[in-house]
Amino acid sequence: MHAALIGQLTIDGLLVGGVYALSALGLNVIFGVMRIVNLAHGEFVIGAALLSAVLFERWHANLFVVLPLAFVLAFGLGALIQRAFLRRLPEDLASAEATSLLMTFGLSYFFVGAWLTFFSGNFRSVPYLTGAWTLGPFSIAQARLAAFVASGIIAVLLALLLRYTALGRSIRATSQNVQGALACGVDVERVRTLSFALGTAIAAASGCLLILIFTVNPETGANVTLASFAVIALGGLGNYAGTLVGAAVIGLAVSFTGYFATAQVAQAAPYVLFILVLLLRPAGILGKSGA
Amino acid sequence: MRRTRLQVIAAGVAATAFFFVLGGPRLAASAAEKPIVIGASISETGAYADSGKLALQGYQLWVKQRNAAGGLLGRQIELKTYDDASDPATAVRLYQRLIDQDHVDLIVGPYSSAVTASVANVAQQHHMPMISPEVASTAPFERGLTEIFQGIQIASDYVEGPIAIAKEKGFKTIAVTGEDTLFPRSVVAGVDDLAKKMGMTVVFNQLYPHNASDYSSIVEKMKQSNPDIVIAASYLPDSVGLLRAMKQANFAPKLVYEGVGPTELSFGTQNGKDADGVMGTGNWSAELKTQGNASFVKAFTSTFGHPPDYHAAANYASLEVLGEAVKRVGSLDSAKLRDQLATLTMPTVMGTYKVDPKTGIQQGYKSLVLQWVNGKQFVIYPKALAQQPPSLPFVSWSTR
Amino acid sequence: MKGRTVIAFAIVAAVLALVPQFLNGYARSLLYITVLYVALAYAWNVISGYAGYLSFGQVTFFGLGAYTTAISVTRGNLPWWEGALLGGVISAALAVPLGYLMLRLRGAFFALGMLGLAQTLQVVANSWQLTGGGSGLFLPPGSNALPAYYWTLAIGLLTFAATLFIDRSAFGLRLQALREDEQVASTLGVQVTTTKVWAFVISAIVPGLLGGGYAWYLTYVEPVSAFATRFDLQAVAMTILGGIGTVWGPLIGGVLMSQVSEMLAAQYPQAYLMIFGGLVVVLLVFLPRGIAPAVSAALARHRARAAQGHR
């Protein structure tokens, strides 16, 4: 019985971890290319989550319609934000990093307000694939499995894009060495716009999957941002494979603390892990070493 | 150089002060033809937005009907509301604004316990009596405040029903959970004693935080404690989340009770068939044979295009009471109104309004247990008001 | 010069102390909130403006102060201002070890770490018996907002004086040096860690003290509103509007923004978040240094012209 319980908690944790991983991947792509820590990331996740909830309520639009739609919308929105604001970050304030932080902090609240206006403050969820499959002593929630599989597919597509296409190589080249990319004639401005757009679109995709599992409202974006950063902090900034490991750890931590401690502890688990990792590796998480 | 700057600052301070002074006292309305203004803040946005909107419509309907019937004291009535976004500090400022700036004649309560708890102090300071139609927890009333009155059933009554039903069926073990905020806490506060009295045992008792988004762990824990019945003191979003997590964990106890969440109509739309069998505590039902209830439901539905829920009913009833008190007093004198509200006993769509004159805690309204059966809500408790007997046990997920 | 500063300071303080006597409760409340936000913005400006460590979690100490006060009053039967004072002391005491830990982080990680800290404390408040969990704590209903106002005003004035001091002292110069380049500052003999921890403590003690007044004003403390990062958004927006890392920035930005925010909050509470957030973004593009430097530059030009005229 006890082993079965551990197994069940592990399954639950890993399946959720898949969605965390996707959200964190989006954040990681943006950081890699732009060196911007996007504090508004969670808001893009939540925006898409709420959109799919509303579309489901109104027209029973299912995931497979909403996800591509949200992806495209977010892609456009991301490109617009990069073109209109992030590209114009002034260089004379304390540092480029400070300015980008302040700007994305402002953006995050802008979108909290926007989602409150569009979607109201209601907590929403999508009652789609609400059942579970039984597998021996374990029950596997359909929604969780679907979200996990979809996350995996998107992550694999992203990996293929990064590895085997000219755009993907340009993105990686720019994130590894801007000067080098410029010297090779890579259109770095375009790569930045596309990367921010892509990161935002991935965030949106993860939002569409997250809402299958979680109940969210416009004000829960900050939690998602922090959880995604916790994943990256664990896995290594700019390290895509590490992201998966980090996400699994966060998923398991939430699942196990939720059971063995309290729901409150589970809620705090990503932050606490995040702070701990930061404190143990204050500079190290910028490094690409590790898993 | 420094002096110039300080002059600028001093001028700024003076200008700001001037702004405040000017913005402050306005000439009070003297003409009797002016409408009576009732002020309130409502959570149109924020965590409680869903219910807040229905609550507001309850107020609006009463004002509309009253005006059509000639108003109050021969004057028309105007409702002035702001959106407090479910934030206590904002609500406090808004009530001060309503009272000091907008010079409303009467106030009624906002939505949610947390907001009301802070606002009650403002009412007290300004000696403005206030009925709170949304605060089931008694804590805000036990602080020695003299101006607030509870316009809804008290929270600790809620679980009596489901436990009585469970007792009748011979269920023995209870798992208790709920959101860790003021109201749900008061709902489950007495559950241990009650269970003991009924010869049942609480095998699990743990709350989850506000803003929780994933309920799988807490459900897994409840499942492990293997209870006969689950009592969850939850609002709409968490009751939906909990139910879904129970389904995913393939956890089906014999009785599922989920606080106030299941009384909301969207509980049914969000859960579909999964809602069947779930119980909740209602303060009101469209089927209730209280005075004016049938016509209230009809008027509400035709005005807003959707049926009312208990928020709408409670807010509507509060204005019924306030209107009656004004009529009896014959003026807007707040001291007299206060005394009137403390002692008044009258029928409303919610039942009989009657409060403890010392604390303002509600004594008249009785709570109901509702159950979803085939996509509809039915009153199943107390027996005198029951539309049908409880449908038990809860059907296992695999056989639905 | 010094004497004149003191006199001007005293006059401003006296005016602000007397004004509420002529105001109704709502206007007092508004004045209180304005002074509160300006003081919070000043506190934020020390760690984020002068020391260059952007924090989106100073509300941690605000909530801590509010809770300390509520607990002292309800469980310790202390007068509220003693509780508020205690809140300041606890915030300062906690800020020292926290500062040593968190200030090892840089840039985004410090900012995120502080955000996470605020969330963590919110969870603690939510789950602890002492803090009343999610139900929060009720304070005895107060008679009116005046005591909270005077408390906040006094702390606000002290914070302003502290900023003046920082701007003109060796401590402030060291802070700015480490903001520009921490490593160089250290090789020039600046006690980098001590200096920035001090700045952090100042930025913590102020919200710690103010939180108590807020608890008294609201008469109710609960986790969500006590640790709302919106407080930090307000401080950020106000300081950027006025001028980050300047003496007058938080005042100018704070007074302007609280008026705007009050107008918006009553009718468009969600739009108000949009406008605050959007304003931060737009300001960073078009007026990144804020109003204060622009005003000083204009004043300097004016004075230069006047001086030429005299000659």
Add this chain to the structure above:
Amino acid sequence: MLSVRDLNVAYGDFIALHGVSLDVDEGEIVVIVGANGAGKTTTMNSIAGILHVRSGEILLDGEHLERKSPREIVERGLVLVPEGRHLFPEMTIQENLLVGGQAARSRRNLRVNLAAMEERFPILGQRRSQAAGTLSGGEQQMLAIARALMSEPRILLMDEPSIGLSPLLTARIFAMVQEINAMGITVVLVEQNVVQSLELATRAYVIAEGRVVLQGGAAEIRGHADVKRAYLGEA
């Protein structure tokens, strides 16, 4: 072929180049020498479009480049091998080369050029799926040059290709510069290794404090007293 007129470049308030002018004819090897921080790299980066030019003209075959993006400049056949190589350390050697050959002008020959580079630099072929960061300094420099050649440049700007390399490797790099030139590619070379670079150059410019202080044939520059004094350590 390349003509730079009165180039001014600033970093914030700091002016890095004061009216630099250069001329490079087709087929030449032009070397730019000068002390650390004199403005050599700034000049190269400005020509390649990486730095924003405050004023002045950069003409390639009569076409203005000074407002063009780095990408547009590469497309016109002017390519920079930047100082410090600036490889993509976690991408494989082959991927580095592919990024180098991505320009529209050379894309259709991508595979051919890749094969050509692997043939010319056998080490790059042998280690094609190894991360670039694992190469030694000399190999990295070769990769940087090969990456630039992938876009079929007409004129190659090389910024300090011998930096940090042993004498032996430096000699190989210089030999390579001559080979590249022999392929018909015009070369502009920035070097601190004044003696050796002047040996293979046709003409030279000396830059100090953001200004061209001397220019002329390589031999002439070698003999110039000021240069000896400043850079060769002669009194």
Add this chain to the structure above:
Amino acid sequence: MSAPLLEIENVSRAFGGVRALDGVDLRVNQGEILCIIGPNGAGKTTLFNIISGVMRPSSGDVRFQGESIVRWSPQRIAAAGIARTYQIARPFARLCVRDNVAVAALVHERTLERARRAAQDVLESVGLATLADRPAGSLTLTQRKRLEVARALALRPKLLLLDEVMAGLTPTEIDTMAAFIEQLRERGIAAIGGVEHVMRVVMRISDRIAVLDFGKKIADGTPAEIVADSRVGEAYFGTSLDDVGAAPPTKGHS
């Protein structure tokens, strides 16, 4: 003979797998001028980082006036009398020139006012006094180099670490800087200069020269000894020093 001012003993430092410094020994005496020469990447800056406390060595010891300072913080080392400049000048861009120097002067002065006065004096001595109120970010490269030196001097050091202090200067300025460094000797300040090129000056001003190559010290001696060392020529210049026409030392310290 008195104990050396600074002793570096078997210091190594690795980054990842690369050894930036490999068992380096060095001594600097009171008032002595030591130049460390070596190509870019030879380990000069790493050595300066270790002496000034910005970096810890992987192994080995650094003693200043007989005390081990490898565990000291940079500010403690600075206050004890070791000042440094950075290869690429790093002014506090948004502070004025005077305040840039005043930060360092605060180590010895109690009040800001006095530190600013002391700073003004130092600025006088390096010829930046007229620029005292300008933001440091607006200085030219040469002025920034001077500001670096001014800040270091404001610490009233016993030992000055000058990282590539000649780099980017014109021949005339190099002469001025050389004269300045020689004058340090008279004031009893020892100096370690890291130099990549400008052999002419190195030969003239140094009491001793150490040569670093790929993290290893390959030679250490008087200028005359270094010129005579064929290994140095090979490693550093790819040819012997005679070929590049390095002048013999003008000062006979041998």
